[in-house]
Amino acid sequence: xxxxxxxxxxxxxxxxxxxQHVWLVFVSTxxxxxxxxxxxxxxxxxxxxxxxVLGIANVMQTIPSLALFGLLIPLRFVGGIGARTAIxxxxxxxxxxxxxxTVTGILGVDPNVREAAVAMGMTGRQVLWQVELPxxxxxxxxxxRVAMVIAIGVTTIAAAVGAGGLGVYIxxxxxxxxxxxxxxxxxxxxxxxxxxDFGLGLVERHFSIExxxxxxxxxxxxxxxxxxxxxIVTAAITGIYLGSRDSxxxxxxxxxxxxxxxxxxxxESAILGEIVAQMLEARGVAVGRNFELGGNLPHxxxxxxxxxxxxxxxGTSYTAIxxxxxxxxxxxxxxxxxxxYAEKFNEVVSEPLGFENTFAILxxxxxxxxxxxxxxxxxxxxxxxxxxxxxxxxxxxxxxxPGFAKAYGLKFAEQPxxxxxxxxxxxxxxxxxxxxAGNSTEGRIAALDLVQLEDDRHYFPPYEAVYxxxxxxxxxxxxxxxxxxxxxxxxxxxxxxQLNYEVDANKRSQAEVVREWLKRKGF
Amino acid sequence: xxxxxxNPLVEFRDVSFSHAGASASVxxxxxxxxxxxxxxxxxxxxxxxxxxxLKLINRLLLPSAGEVRVENKSTTEWDPIRLRRRAGYVIQExxxxxxxxxxxxxxxxxxxxxxxxMRIKKRVAELLSLVGLEPQEFADRYPGxxxxxxxxxxxxxxxxxxxxxxxxxxxxxxxxDPLTRASLQRQFAELTRRLNKTAVxxxxxxxxxxxxxxxxxxxxxxxxxxxETPEDFxxxxxxxxxxxxxxxxxxxxxxxxxxxxxxxxxxxGHSAEENA
Numbered sequence: 154x155x156x157x158x159x160x161x162x163x164x165x166x167x168x169x170x171x172x173q174h175v176w177l178v179f180v181s182t183x184x185x186x187x188x189x190x191x192x193x194x195x196x197x198x199x200x201x202x203x204x205x206v207l208g209i210a211n212v213m214q215t216i217p218s219l220a221l222f223g224l225l226i227p228l229r230f231v232g233g234i235g236a237r238t239a240i241x242x243x244x245x246x247x248x249x250x251x252x253x254x255t256v257t258g259i260l261g262v263d264p265n266v267r268e269a270a271v272a273m274g275m276t277g278r279q280v281l282w283q284v285e286l287p288x289x290x291x292x293x294x295x296x297x298r299v300a301m302v303i304a305i306g307v308t309t310i311a312a313a314v315g316a317g318g319l320g321v322y323i324x325x326x327x328x329x330x331x332x333x334x335x336x337x338x339x340x341x342x343x344x345x346x347x348x349x350d351f352g353l354g355l356v357e358r359h360f361s362i363e364x365x366x367x368x369x370x371x372x373x374x375x376x377x378x379x380x381x382x383x384x385i386v387t388a389a390i391t392g393i394y395l396g397s398r399d400s401x402x403x404x405x406x407x408x409x410x411x412x413x414x415x416x417x418x419x420x421e422s423a424i425l426g427e428i429v430a431q432m433l434e435a436r437g438v439a440v441g442r443n444f445e446l447g448g449n450l451p452h453x454x455x456x457x458x459x460x461x462x463x464x465x466x467x468g469t470s471y472t473a474i475x476x477x478x479x480x481x482x483x484x485x486x487x488x489x490x491x492x493x494y495a496e497k498f499n500e501v502v503s504e505p506l507g508f509e510n511t512f513a514i515l516x517x518x519x520x521x522x523x524x525x526x527x528x529x530x531x532x533x534x535x536x537x538x539x540x541x542x543x544x545x546x547x548x549x550x551x552x553x554x555p556g557f558a559k560a561y562g563l564k565f566a567e568q569p570x571x572x573x574x575x576x577x578x579x580x581x582x583x584x585x586x587x588x589x590a591g592n593s594t595e596g597r598i599a600a601l602d603l604v605q606l607e608d609d610r611h612y613f614p615p616y617e618a619v620y621x622x623x624x625x626x627x628x629x630x631x632x633x634x635x636x637x638x639x640x641x642x643x644x645x646x647x648x649x650x651q652l653n654y655e656v657d658a659n660k661r662s663q664a665e666v667v668r669e670w671l672k673r674k675g676f
Numbered sequence: 677x678x679x680x681x682x683n684p685l686v687e688f689r690d691v692s693f694s695h696a697g698a699s700a701s702v703x704x705x706x707x708x709x710x711x712x713x714x715x716x717x718x719x720x721x722x723x724x725x726x727x728x729x730l731k732l733i734n735r736l737l738l739p740s741a742g743e744v745r746v747e748n749k750s751t752t753e754w755d756p757i758r759l760r761r762r763a764g765y766v767i768q769e770x771x772x773x774x775x776x777x778x779x780x781x782x783x784x785x786x787x788x789x790x791x792x793x794m795r796i797k798k799r800v801a802e803l804l805s806l807v808g809l810e811p812q813e814f815a816d817r818y819p820g821x822x823x824x825x826x827x828x829x830x831x832x833x834x835x836x837x838x839x840x841x842x843x844x845x846x847x848x849x850x851x852x853d854p855l856t857r858a859s860l861q862r863q864f865a866e867l868t869r870r871l872n873k874t875a876v877x878x879x880x881x882x883x884x885x886x887x888x889x890x891x892x893x894x895x896x897x898x899x900x901x902x903x904e905t906p907e908d909f910x911x912x913x914x915x916x917x918x919x920x921x922x923x924x925x926x927x928x929x930x931x932x933x934x935x936x937x938x939x940x941x942x943x944x945g946h947s948a949e950e951n952a
Contacts, residue, residue: 265767265768266774268736269765269773271760272734272763272765272844273760273761273765273785273834274756274759275788279788288773362775
């Protein structure tokens with residue numbers, strides 16, 4: 154599919170994401186200006202506060218954005234899932250350039266001019282509003298300009314906490330290795346940044362005192378000032394209006410919905426989320442979707458009541474959430490998880506859905522056939538000449554790489570590459586790495602001619618797919634229990650692989666794929 | 677100006693000033709007064725305390741000891757805003773607001789005093805003419821578009837705008853080329869005489885002091901060494917005064933007491949170098 158056709162087909166969605174993006178950037182920049190400029194002014198008055206406050210703002214900006222989002226999620230009032238967290242993080246990022254430039258701008262005002270202003274009998278307030286701020290304005294606007302361009306970039310990461318925006322396409326594109334999606338997310342974001350940079354550059358030039366030296370620049374400048382101000386105000390209002398009007402923005406939708414379905418940030422999880430969502434909608438329940446939550450966000454969100462349920466794997470709960478050492482009996486894992494979730498979190502674990510998604514140790518098909526590899530143990534002797542590539546998750550979790558390497562006595566030619574999980578398949582298939590740990594239900598395994606090596610030492614714990622549901626949600630919405638009952642043991646590994654393949658390889662929308670599947674199953 | 681002319685407008689009573697935390701005083705035990713209608717020139721090298729003395733008058737600084745009285749009221753009793761609006765202030769380069777037009781700069785204090793717009797406009801035009809700038813040509817320009825001499829004229833016009841009884845000038849002509857400076861000095865002398873303004877004028881240029889001062893106060897290391905009329909200053913046997921007078925003899929052309937005839941009848945305004 155060409156990029157152009159992709160745009161044509163996804164135009165309404167792209168516009169929605171763009172609106173969300175603009176809205177997030179505008180709101181956060183406005184808040185940052187409202188906080189940052191007064192703070193900057195205060196710092197010019199209180200010298201003792203200057204370095205501590207600027208220091209804090211500086212530290213804020215050095216926190217990597219994804220980490221900042223992660224730190225904010227569990228906080229009350231400022232955190233959670235959705236636009237609020239994103240705006241808080243964006244404001245924190247935008248503060249430094251605004252505060253710093255306000256301070257620099259005001260302190261940079263010619264002392265003779267300030268002294269003259271005081272000596273003319275201007276009050277402190279008049280000196281600030283009529284002399285210091287106007288003269289510092291072009292420097293302050295530069296700060297706002299920097300802040301806004303940063304915010305446009307950082308907002309793409311806000312998709313990770315379910316705030317929407319163009320990052321949704323970028324994350325999805327990375328996951329599905331789809332350049333159209335990547336471009337559709339990155340290109341408008343870049344254009345947005347350029348536009349903001351250019352527009353605020355004009356405003357900055359307007360406030361620049363240097364321009365006033367040129368004779369003849371006087372006439373027409375007022376007109377320009379009026380036009381520029383009008384344009385910015387219009388853009389801001391439009392952005393906010395469109396943003397608030399947008400009924401599909403995840404946060405506003407979540408509030409209206411009776412059930413909010415969450416999912417992790419990979420295709421299979423989103424498909425499983427979509428299945429429940431559509432079944433509930435068919436039963437007349439208003440549903441909010443908060444898909445594509447990264448890392449442990451779904452768990453936190455479920456605990457906090459931001460979502461009502463999400464698909465999970467028993468092995469992940471057992472090791473990553475409950476912190477048990479991996480064991481291999483699926484039944485024991487399931488029962489233990491069920492018991493502890495009820496006790497600790499007041500959450501219900503649904504019946505298994507019928508398939509497992511365990512880590513699949515994969516090598517290229519050609520390689521496997523040439524070396525006659527069937528099991529991981531077969532591959533161990535060759536590993537010292539191989540390079541491995543693993544997702545971040547696998548590298549860090551208890552049942553991941555360190556234990557795995559130990560269990561099989563594996564040594565690779567170099568430290569395994571830690572990269573995005575969805576990219577590892579491509580990296581393997583194109584020979585960049587020689588062994589990866591994928592998902593057993595990954596649709597592209599067959600398509601890319603990859604071979605799964607058998608876990609002959611039974612290292613990986615069982616990862617049965619289930620839904621984790623809040624107890625109170627089940628009581629509140631009876632249809633939820635009905636839907637989950639129907640899904641018990643209803644999805645085979647082959648079916649799941651097929652569903653994944655339709656979305657990932659054939660680039661079809663998950664809503665459509667799920668609709669077909671539900672119809673076929675008669676749900 | 678109905679008050680008796682021996683009633684001083686500004687009075688220093690044993691005034692000392694030192695910066696907070698600093699042991700050395702910038703000025704010490706200063707006592708003098710400025711009479712109505714006179715131009716008192718404070719002459720001295722940089723660092724002698726003459727600018728500090730000026731700033732004590734409009735309460736940009738408060739004395740560490742002693743008392744500065746303006747219009748028979750101690751500066752500590754004055755509301756600083758009111759006091760400053762009664763004392764027009766001119767500094768080197770004028771201290772003009774670069775983001776204000778010439779008209780807004782000149783009309784600043786009247787606007788702060790909430791004069792009506794028409795009255796301000798009329799006053800601005802009047803003042804620009806007075807300092808030799810054609811209102812129609814200059815009112816809408818910005819300071820950045822003016823020459824140094826023109827900026828200085830605007831600075832003087834701004835200080836005069838709300839008809840303050842007192843003018844404070846801190847080396848206003850210091851940054852100008854000699855020809856422009858001479859022209860502005862002459863016109864300033866003519867102006868203060870015509871308007872019967874009281875002024876305190878700070879300079880390090882003895883020629884300027886002789887030309888403009890009704891009396892010259894020679895400052896050295898924070899003290900007032902002598903306070904004399906220009907005629908008596910030239911006759912002084914004071915060591916510092918002699919050093920200044922010495923510089924005049926080095927430039928024979930400049931050795932002269934100001935001749936009143938030089939200052940009257942000269943049209944204010946456009947000398948060639950200013951409009952270049």
